[in-house]
Amino acid sequence: MGSLSSTGIGLGLVGFGAFFILFGMLLYFDSVLLAFGNILFLSGLVFIIGFRRTFTFFFQRQKLKGTSFFLGGVLIVLMRWPILGMLLEAYGFVSLFRSFFPVAFGFLGSLGNIPILSKVSRVPGRDFPHGCGAWGLHSTGDANRWHC
Numbered sequence: 001m002g003s004l005s006s007t008g009i010g011l012g013l014v015g016f017g018a019f020f021i022l023f024g025m026l027l028y029f030d031s032v033l034l035a036f037g038n039i040l041f042l043s044g045l046v047f048i049i050g051f052r053r054t055f056t057f058f059f060q061r062q063k064l065k066g067t068s069f070f071l072g073g074v075l076i077v078l079m080r081w082p083i084l085g086m087l088l089e090a091y092g093f094v095s096l097f098r099s100f101f102p103v104a105f106g107f108l109g110s111l112g113n114i115p116i117l118s119k120v121s122r123v124p125g126r127d128f129p130h131g132c133g134a135w136g137l138h139s140t141g142d143a144n145r146w147h148c
Contacts, residue, residue: 006047013044029082038074038089058096066095 017040024033046054058067070092076085 010044010047010049013040013047015044017041017044024082025086029086031077031080031082034077034082034086035074038077042074063096066092066098068092070096 017037020033020037020040022037024030024037027033049057057063058071069088073085073087073089073092076088079085
C-alpha cells in the first residue's frame, strides 16, 4: 500500500475542516467546532499548495482586504464570538476566492454534458438548449465571458 502524499493529506484536512464548519453551523454556531474546522481548513490548504504559496496567496497586495477579513473572522471565532466571526470569514472568503468562482461555475455547467449526470440533474418540465448544461452557463475560455 502506497504512502499518502501531502496533497492527499491536505485534501483530507480541507474536507474535515469543511465538515466541522458546516456541522458547527448546524449546531447553532458552536464556536469550538467552527474554530476546529477553521484550523483544519487552513492547515489543509498549507498541505495542498505549500507554506510559501499559501503565504503569497493570502498576502498579495490586491487580496489584503479579503485576507484581513478572513483571518480576522478566524480570530473572532477563536475568541468565541462565532456569528460575527463567520460573517467576517464569509466576506473575506468571497473576496479572496472571487476569481475562482467562474471556474467552479464552468465546471458545474459542464456536468450537464456527462451522460449519466445530465439525466440526474435535469429538472422535469424544463429543457436546456444544446450545449448549455444543467446550470445554463457555458464558458468561452475567457474568465469574464459566459454565454448559453
